[in-house]
Amino acid sequence: MSEAAIKTGSIHVAPNPSGFGAEITGLDISAPLPPATLAAVRQAWADHAVIWFPDQPLTHDELEAFTLQIGPFGFDPFIKPMEGRPHILELRREPNETARNFGAGWHSDWSFQDEPPAGTILHSKVTPPVGGDTLYADCTAAWNALSPVMQKMLDGLTAIHSAALPYGTKGLFAHEQAGGGDRTMEIIVSPEADKTYPHPLVRTHPVTGRKALYVSPVYTVGIEGMTPEESFTLLSFLYEHMTQEKFVYRHKWRENMLTLWDNRSTLHYADGGYDGHLRVMHRTTVAGDRPR
Ligand code: SIN
Secondary structure, X not given: OOOOOEEEOOEEEEEOOOXXXXXXXXXXXXXXXXXXXXXXXXXXXXXXXXXXXXXXXXXXXXXXXXXXXXXXXXXXXXXXXXXXXXXXXXXXXXXXXXXXXXXXXXXXXXXXXXXXOOEEEXXXXXXXXXXXXEEEEEHHHHHHOOXXXXXXXXXXXXXXXXXXXXXXXXXXXXXXHHOOOOOOOOEOOOHHHHOEEEEEOEEEOOOOOOEEEOOOOOOEEEEOOOOHHHHHHHHHHHHHHHOOHHHEEEEOOOOOOEEEEEOOOEXXXXXXXXXXXXXXXXEEEEOOOXXX
């Protein structure tokens, strides 16, 4: 954590040295936040894109209530939610499970939707003693680092997003299920996932006004008007560029930590490395706008 930690009202915001990612302490998120505290949390989220709150045990009701203070629930397709909790997904991997860990590919959540979620909230219930980190890539910094010539070429392009690769009828989970995979989470493979949605390849954040690259290897299937070869080459360059170490923050979990990230300006990747250990996380999403 950097020396730049600041106290905003009663809360303490400690950003990473890069400014991407910040730890927030000095508050109890299990109770409704006073307006000034909520405003400070929102400001920290806008400034640092990924924020986390350690030592926050939460019931399901409290997790839902905290989410609703950030914004209305998003819509979470293709994964069976927790019983009686339509807005909470349990990301659970058992010690003996051999299926690849969920989320192991760079993506921005549900970017194939017309109005993808602005944010995702993940609350750690059981963390493994090794591995299980989440990596975040700063897509604003990645955009800023491109040359003006490349920026000019990309700005105004439209990328095509789809859930087909993971959730489609010929996708990865369909193959896994056909092969009798041992995944604990219930994934719903659907022809709905094969639909495509256009979004600007460079989007402008509705709160900060900053531009960010908005493509990912999991959900972007091409660029409008380009041949498949052109799309592939350009997108491959962008993925390499966006996920360079200098743009990535590796988040280490402890039990009862809540993380809120911005899907409009970051990609994330669930790292594995914890075979033989249980990992349980509870996830909600916060509704967002149509990317512009
Ligand atoms: C995800 O939402 O993609 C999963 C992140 C994680 O489990 O670390």
